[in-house]
Amino acid sequence: MLVAPTYPPAAAFEQPLAVPYVLSLENATLADLMSNPDAWNIVLKYLPSLKPMVSTPMIKPHLGNMTVPSLSAFIQTASPEVFATIDEELARLPPVQAVTR
């Protein structure tokens, strides 16, 4: 016998609990990195062309949805090696967690 699945509504909203994580290019948006001065300085040290790019009208609305690697085709100094170096330095920063309030 086949029984149809159901997707009942939940009872009430509570902001989900943020879990700490180690900062990296893959697990942070451009907006996340830009809001963390230490992290953003590390990124710009290796990828200086990002600075003017993130203020363009085309990119600005997507800062919260895009990662640095997702823009790699447009970044002159981007390469897997550079990204790995940045990630090493980001990993030395204290763990962060999503802002949920």
Added chain:
Amino acid sequence: MSRDAGLLDRREVLLSAASAATVILLSPTEAIETAAGPGPLMGRHQPFDAGWLFRRGAGESQEAPAFDDSDWRKIDLPHDWSIEDLPPDSSQTKPGIVGPFDRSAEGGTATGFTLGGEGWYRKHFHLKVPPQGRVEILFEGVYMNSDVWVNGRHVGVHAYGYTPFAFDLTPYLSPDGDNLLAVRVRNLGRNSRWYSGSGIYRHVWLDVLAQRARIARWGVGVVTRRIHDAGADIEISTRLEDAAEGLTVVSRVKDERGRIVQEGTIPATAEAKQTMAITSPRPWSPDRPALYALETDLRRGNVVLDHASTMFGVRIVSFDPNQGMSINGVPTKLRGGCIHHDNGLLGAAAFDAAEERKVRILKARGFNAVRPSHNPFSAAFLQACDRYGMLVVGETFDTWREAKLPQDYSVYFDEDWRRDLAALVLSERNHPSIIMWSIGNEIPGRNTPGGVETQWQVANEVHKLDASRPVTAAINGFVGHPVIASQSTARKGFAGVADQTSVVFLDVVGYNYKLADYESDHRRFPKRILFGSESFPKDVAPIWELTDRSPWLIGDFVWTAMDYLGEAGIGGSAVVAAGTAGTPIAPLGAWPSVNAFCGDIDLIGQQKPQSLARDVVWGVSLLELAVQRPLPEGKADLPKTWGWHDEQRSWTWPDAIGRPLTVRVYTVGDRIELHLNDRPIDSKPISAADLKRIEFTVAYEPGVLEAVAFRNGIEIARKRLTSVGTPAAIRVAPERLEAGSARGDVNYVAVEIVDAAGQTIPDAAQKVQLSISGPAELIAFGSANPLAVGTLQSSTAHTWNGRALAIIRGGGRSGRVEIEARCEGLAAGTATLQLS
């Protein structure tokens, strides 16, 4: 009531009522006096498309009954003014106007250089409200910001251009029956990332009931709960309004032959519930889309006060990360394509036949699923999906609170989202084709605390409206930070489970352009059920190689299945210097591009080269071949981000004799032999790493190029490309020789330039003059050319790739329609269409 009620006209309603022995439907003559000439009659879902007046442009007091509209244009709906020709550019002060396209259009490439603006509609009609009755108007879709007045009094507004909406006209109608309906439509500013069209572009209906008691709009819901050896159990809910005591709800289920297979009567309550068992049901599936009709009566004794007809299917769709998606227990992958709502040369005008044609064409190419992007589609489109067995991801919202464009839906989101979401879900929930609800596409701000809360609000609201389907969304870029939802907030089974902010409340997750992340994300989140909600055409083979072996990956939707107006020039390819062909990004579109040109199917319904590759990947074809258009010396062809090489199914390249041409072969075979003019010229093995595609270089000489595919040494297919002759004639080929004559009926007629042997000339660009005689009207004539090359509404057009398409609208009476196509120097083509 269900939007499916459109399948039944008033005659059918009366017959249906009469079939129930002594039941009487309140007669129209008891309550309604119609004026001289046709007018609305009693009953639900009366067509209200005919006899409107239209004026493009802003104006004051045009809602007033006394306003002089004698010089307004007479039209019948559906209507889209953005596809109509703009005034000629006589002043020379504004260069760049071509047909409906304006180089300086505010929307630019997004709207395909078309214009919105303001437009007004007026309709005079005669209707007396029954003494205790109710008159309600339903607009299926108006783009956008519509204001409605009756007899000069403002009735209401509706901002979103894609959801159906209704107004109770009863208090506004004139006692003497002479009424004036006025609608102002404002498509202003930069509000859309694609071609939206402008105006009342979908049907309008009128409900005229003799009393207030009624089945609520979209008030009937049918859900399949169980399918077992003995049959299927369905649950029916019927929401009523103004229902007094003593009324009953009678529900009858009819099969495809119209036989009653189940019937039940219950007392009328605000929300009446019934459970029925259907023995030996014919389940609905993509391969066998069997439909049932639920006929619902609201009765007082034997008198039918209201009646609704709802089409539905008996089917159970399940999702599981280990088993994948199954329909009635059969594992099924979503072989999908994204589409926008426009109908090519018709603009956004949603004629039923145009909506059905899209579904029919895609089904023939192996698609079993579509993602109507990024908004609700017409009832006619969904009805076609039901009939053809096309699965649908019902979607709404391209933005929530954060804007993508200054005047987009984010302006209205806070005020309207619940109403628009309810309109989507309640009006579409009975379509068996719809398998899940998407609550957004690439939503900005979704990872902020506010965005996460909105995700929960919208997803949860969907579950309140329809707990039978999962919620999804299309996620691009960053999927989110790690979070854990609590027991009270989480979706079923996911309390305390680590997830990511963008998807924490989604039952099924859609990824846009994230093929590289599929497997790693699956390892991190093994309970996540994924599908590709958008993908690049060029990735068709690797996507399906992975999809076919991964149960947790339930399918893919290419962007896009069909070409569409707007987002101009994101597809196709660019000719670049040979040394720069490795540049990852080709420039996207600019004037005069008006069409996205990224579809498998072009703007007039023909296969493009990428569709050949998909045919092979999906097993629709064993072998296809195409030839790269010869390039100037030192140049290379660079597909755009959503593009494909400029190749054709052609071996007619008269300017390239002796030059090496690139021939691409798509096949499921493991070896290909190539023959030119019966000489074997090359043979290559194909390994799994080639992903069903291999290239040859062949010095061009006219004749016959033939590819032969082998598997395990056995020939499995062969395909030929033959050089064609010079243009000799025009072929005119209606897609149907007999068709409906109503004003809502449209018929498609192919116009092709052919050689003396009747072969289509692949590159012919000829000016063709069309003439039509008989009870029909030519409403569109053009080609699939992605550039702004002229009007789409005159009797003259240029072919492109040897083809053009004419669209002919019924004139409201039956008869023979003679079509003749002429072109200088070619034999004319003729065809006859019988309209009845």
